[in-house]
Amino acid sequence: MAEWNAEGTPEGETPMLMAPLHLHHEDDEAWFILEGTLGFQIGDETIEANCNEAVIVPHGTPHTFWNPKQEPARYLIIMTKQTKTLIEAIHSTSDRSSETMKKLFAQYGAELL
Structure with missing residues (x-):
């Protein structure tokens, strides 16, 4: 489990994805949303979760998330060790090419879509 923050989206701008669709x-x-709001695409569904709400994405389901509001959001992300290791690998590489990212995702049991 990790606590993270998502900056707000300036008025009139498209929200920045916190993770690519995968x-x-x-x-x-x-x-689990501690403050603010997060938007999610889970499969074909788009939802927003507010403070004190939780979202669960089952394995095998395409998903991404973002902060749709101007105010910052603070949240807990609950993940397996394999997912945590994937995130650490993404953050530690300087090569953000599509090919490298696809290989990293595959190495940790995930798929970049």
């Missing part, structure tokens, strides 16, 4: 083949993922 799925985990083996691992579920969950969020």
